[in-house]
Amino acid sequence: MEGLFDYAPAIALFPLAAFVIALAFGPKLPKKGAIPGIVATGGSLLLSLVMLAAVAGGEEGYYHETLFTWAAGDAAGEVGEGIEFTFGILIDPLAALMLVIVSLIAFLVHVFSLEYMNAEGETGLPRYYAGLGLFTFSMLAFVYADNLLMAFMFFELVGLCSFLLIGFWFRTRSAPSAAKKAFLVTRFGDYFFLIGVVAIAATFGTLQFAGDDSFVAAAETAIDDGGQLFGFDAETWVTITGLLVLGGVIGKSAQFPLHTWLPDAMEGPTTVSALIHAATMVAAGVYLVARMFGYYALSPTALAIIAFVGGFTALFAATMGVVKDDIKQVLAYSTISQYGYMMLGLGVGGYVAGVFHLMNHAFFKALLFLGAGAVIILMHHEQDMWKMGGLKNKAPVTYYTFLAGALALAGIIPFSGFWSKDEILYDALIVGTEQPLIMAAYAMGLLAVFFTGFYTFRMVFLTFHGEPRSDVAEDPHPVGWAVKFPLIALGVLAVVAGIANLAPVAKLTGLEIEFLNEWLSGGAEGTTYAAYTDALAAVYDTGYIGTESTTVLIAAGLSLLLAFSGAGLAWKLYNVPEPVAHKERLGSVRETIESNYYQDEYQVWLAEGLTLPLARAADRFDQTVIDGTVNGVSSVSLFGSDRVKRVQTGIVTNYAALIVTGFIALVIVLGVLGGWFL
Amino acid sequence: MNVPIEYFVLLSMALFSIGLFGILTRRNALMFLMSVEIMVNAANINLIAFALYHGNLTGQVFALFVMALAAAEVAIGLGIILVLYRNFRDVDVTVPTTMRW
Numbered sequence: 175m176e177g178l179f180d181y182a183p184a185i186a187l188f189p190l191a192a193f194v195i196a197l198a199f200g201p202k203l204p205k206k207g208a209i210p211g212i213v214a215t216g217g218s219l220l221l222s223l224v225m226l227a228a229v230a231g232g233e234e235g236y237y238h239e240t241l242f243t244w245a246a247g248d249a250a251g252e253v254g255e256g257i258e259f260t261f262g263i264l265i266d267p268l269a270a271l272m273l274v275i276v277s278l279i280a281f282l283v284h285v286f287s288l289e290y291m292n293a294e295g296e297t298g299l300p301r302y303y304a305g306l307g308l309f310t311f312s313m314l315a316f317v318y319a320d321n322l323l324m325a326f327m328f329f330e331l332v333g334l335c336s337f338l339l340i341g342f343w344f345r346t347r348s349a350p351s352a353a354k355k356a357f358l359v360t361r362f363g364d365y366f367f368l369i370g371v372v373a374i375a376a377t378f379g380t381l382q383f384a385g386d387d388s389f390v391a392a393a394e395t396a397i398d399d400g401g402q403l404f405g406f407d408a409e410t411w412v413t414i415t416g417l418l419v420l421g422g423v424i425g426k427s428a429q430f431p432l433h434t435w436l437p438d439a440m441e442g443p444t445t446v447s448a449l450i451h452a453a454t455m456v457a458a459g460v461y462l463v464a465r466m467f468g469y470y471a472l473s474p475t476a477l478a479i480i481a482f483v484g485g486f487t488a489l490f491a492a493t494m495g496v497v498k499d500d501i502k503q504v505l506a507y508s509t510i511s512q513y514g515y516m517m518l519g520l521g522v523g524g525y526v527a528g529v530f531h532l533m534n535h536a537f538f539k540a541l542l543f544l545g546a547g548a549v550i551i552l553m554h555h556e557q558d559m560w561k562m563g564g565l566k567n568k569a570p571v572t573y574y575t576f577l578a579g580a581l582a583l584a585g586i587i588p589f590s591g592f593w594s595k596d597e598i599l600y601d602a603l604i605v606g607t608e609q610p611l612i613m614a615a616y617a618m619g620l621l622a623v624f625f626t627g628f629y630t631f632r633m634v635f636l637t638f639h640g641e642p643r644s645d646v647a648e649d650p651h652p653v654g655w656a657v658k659f660p661l662i663a664l665g666v667l668a669v670v671a672g673i674a675n676l677a678p679v680a681k682l683t684g685l686e687i688e689f690l691n692e693w694l695s696g697g698a699e700g701t702t703y704a705a706y707t708d709a710l711a712a713v714y715d716t717g718y719i720g721t722e723s724t725t726v727l728i729a730a731g732l733s734l735l736l737a738f739s740g741a742g743l744a745w746k747l748y749n750v751p752e753p754v755a756h757k758e759r760l761g762s763v764r765e766t767i768e769s770n771y772y773q774d775e776y777q778v779w780l781a782e783g784l785t786l787p788l789a790r791a792a793d794r795f796d797q798t799v800i801d802g803t804v805n806g807v808s809s810v811s812l813f814g815s816d817r818v819k820r821v822q823t824g825i826v827t828n829y830a831a832l833i834v835t836g837f838i839a840l841v842i843v844l845g846v847l848g849g850w851f852l
Numbered sequence: 853m854n855v856p857i858e859y860f861v862l863l864s865m866a867l868f869s870i871g872l873f874g875i876l877t878r879r880n881a882l883m884f885l886m887s888v889e890i891m892v893n894a895a896n897i898n899l900i901a902f903a904l905y906h907g908n909l910t911g912q913v914f915a916l917f918v919m920a921l922a923a924a925e926v927a928i929g930l931g932i933i934l935v936l937y938r939n940f941r942d943v944d945v946t947v948p949t950t951m952r953w
Binding site: 823824825827830831 | 872875876877884945946948949
């Protein structure tokens with residue numbers, strides 16, 4: 175069993191090979207690179223499943239191996255002395271789970287692309303499949319990275335791939351601009367991440383995630399010793415470095431205030447959106463928090479900030495999703511909102527809940543995006559929901575799978591999204607009873623459930639119900655097996671994935687059915703759920719309203735009630751043969767929400783009104799003072815040498831005269847000093 | 853017959869000054885070469901005079917070496933002058949100044 179882990183690097187290397195093949199031979203291949211991509215991601219999926227089984231069946235329950243050391247400090251090897259930069263693989267239960275999710279989604283997206291991209295006769299398909307391959311490679315390597323630096327490098331590569339794929343239709347005006355925006359906004363967050371990596375490396379001398387020489391263990395020791403780090407309390411310093419790393423997470427996972435890139439990223443192909451939102455780019459941020467959860471668990475402040483940002487983003491994005499007319503825009507805001515939930519879950523210490531929602535969200539959001547892709551095929555590339563309607567009977571497979579995804583997203587029992595979202599809200603509630611700030615985050619998360627239910631079913635009703643509102647909706651383009659197969663596979667998962675952790679049922683009935691909980695309890699020492707629970711016991715007090723059972727019921731009941739009322743309101747307003755827009759009734763609020771709370775405007779102002787003048791001033795300082803000094807030195811020496819070189823006339827007589835004059839002068843000087851003339 | 857050392861030194865000094873004067877004032881390369889030869893011989897006279905004065909033959913031997921060196925120098929110098937003439941149709945030393953900065 176243990177020998178199987180030797181094949182672990184291949185999980186990421188398969189898509190890399192597909193990338194190379196698509197890039198080199200893509201134009202000559204029958205499907206322009208789709209086949210190698212499908213084979214490679216399929217291989218990765220199989221290997222990931224093997225790893226999952228190996229982790230489950232192995233003695234240790236995890237695999238940690240350093241593959242390559244590319245730089246080592248002088249005193250490397252002595253703990254806390256020299257720093258070693260390595261590439262290594264860490265496959266513990268969390269990583270194994272994520273590997274399966276990522277490779278599964280990537281595989282299905284590749285299959286879906288056969289119809290979404292190839293059948294449409296797109297140009298540049300080899301570039302598209304090469305991008306997908308590199309994207310999958312980066313994400314898989316990021317997932318099983320065993321240290322923070324390697325994680326950072328692949329994190330950056332993920333960002334690069336998103337840039338390449340969002341800007342796939344680079345001949346349009348909007349796609350390159352959206353790609354640039356995604357790249358720059360996430361890079362702004364990654365800047366803090368990089369500083370965080372350097373700070374952690376400089377402080378603890380190690381960047382390993384797991385094991386005795388991990389920075390998590392080092393930080394724990396430092397806090398226990400009660401010493402000072404860089405002039406701060408150890409705990410304050412851990413908070414600072416943790417928050418720096420969190421900057422990258424907020425950028426990638428599109429949390430407030432760096433969420434603005436994500437809706438614009440809808441300019442890319444829908445398949446790419448599915449990959450970005452469900453499994454790769456956006457998931458990378460939350461996965462990183464889960465990966466180094468032990469580190470955050472040491473700092474109550476960082477956790478509270480994560481929880482609050484998450485709760486706020488969940489509500490904030492959900493309200494914006496309510497007024498969007500483009501089917502992909504609605505899904506984009508729902509993604510931001512759902513990742514807000516995951517952050518909330520992780521922030522309140524609900525490690526299992528956060529990871530659970532990450533998994534469920536990957537399934538149902540990939541399903542919804544691929545469903546939206548199918549709708550876009552049906553509608554001949556029309557994305558405005560007001561031009562759809564009545565697709566229910568004409569495309570039953572798309573409808574029912576999309577509906578399953580929508581029910582999961584809205585958090586309707588018993589679909590997968592309900593179980594994980596409810597667990598997050600439950601975890602937030604029990605902590606919130608003791609801490610007002612977390613209570614506020616919980617309240618925002620709870621309120622967001624209502625909006626989620628509303629915009630999800632507004633989308634479903636406008637798209638599939640009622641009478642067709644355009645000619646293409648009357649006569650949709652048929653979809654083939656390459657669309658239906660991924661939809662059905664994901665549809666089934668979106669319905670049943672909740673079984674992985676039926677926490678409320680377990681708490682009420684006492685049955686031992688919290689499989690994910692048990693699964694995440696394994697792994698390397700210090701990265702297990704049990705270790706996190708111990709660490710969190712010092713951070714958060716939990717309280718119940720009445721007993722545990724009543725709290726569970728209250729939490730689940732509240733979120734279900736809100737989800738149903740949101741969905742019900744959508745039902746009432748939009749499930750009619752000829753729905754009309756109700757946005758006008760919102761009055762002045764509508765304008766604010768439709769402008770996305772002027773987030774883009776103020777960020778553009780920050781860039782143009784603040785950063786640009788500052789950069790100009792810095793440029794002027796550089797051009798005048800710095801360059802002036804350097805140029806001054808060089809002109810002085812140029813001018814001086816121009817004068818001095820005239821001594822060289824090229825006439826031998828002059829040289830002889832100079833020599834003689836010099837000699838005479840020397841003799842006179844020596845004579846005067848020697849006192850010959852006295 | 854015993855000539856005092858001062859006369860030798862004076863003769864040598866006079867020859868050296870004549871040679872130097874030639875170098876500083878003449879423009880003809882041949883004159884240059886001759887002036888250099890005069891200066892070399894001024895040094896030779898000094899060498900021999902002091903060798904006689906000290907009763908030591910080293911100076912005279914050295915003078916022989918200098919004469920051989922001067923002959924070689926003349927050969928090279930004349931060669932340079934020939935090339936100079938071929939390139940510039942002139943043996944004026946102020947003309948070939950193109951190789952300065």
